Amino acid sequence: MSNAKDGDAVKIHYTGTLDDGSVFDSSDGRDPLAFELGSGQVIKGFDDAVRGMIVDEEKTVTIAPENAYGVASDENVITVPPDQVPPEMNPSKGDKLQLMAPNGQPIPVTVVDVTDEGVTLDANHELAEWLVKQGMPFRTAHHRVGSLVAWCNDNAKPMNELTLAEMQISVPEAKEECTQLFDPVASVNARDIFGATAPNQVKKQIVYWQAKLDEEAGE
Incomplete structure (x- = not known):
């Protein structure tokens, strides 16, 4: 044998x-x-x-x-103090926002908790979010998605081109709907909150700043 x-x-x-x-x-x-x-x-x-x-x-x-799936880290989960949250934002649990890295790179995040101590944001991958919503412990979801990302890197496979079968190699719980989580357009549209990337939010910002520029030009 x-x-x-x-x-x-x-x-x-x-x-x-x-x-x-x-x-x-x-x-x-x-x-x-x-x-x-x-x-x-x-x-x-x-x-x-x-x-x-x-x-x-x-x-x-x-x-x-x-x-395995890499060393677990909570670095992607942060709590923003109340005085650093714009008053017009009024975030709620489940909202999708966008932060800006020092290099200008946008960082999509999800509001996971809102308390008197601040707003807790999760910058982990959307597939990890989906797994957590299905009842999987956060650390396990983080590990599974890390394994999938590593597989994509090793096989030069863009994540938005993954088939369900390929996804299930690392994430057996994945369902057909998960393949849509990697669609750039769907991801952009999902962040429909103040300052985020959904088209209507971008339009609001354009209108706001155009009005500000017109106001300054008239002074």
């Missing part, structure tokens, strides 16, 4: 758990996960674990974050 090697098409059943023993993903009740070993279709630690196995072999491995 031969051992699994790079280039082989393999099918496996698996259960993924966190350090506390809680299950974050499993093929239980589903078809086995099928992929080409060593092709980058799964996280590196998964490839490494399966390489050398034989049919019907079982094993337990611990995969380091750098060989």
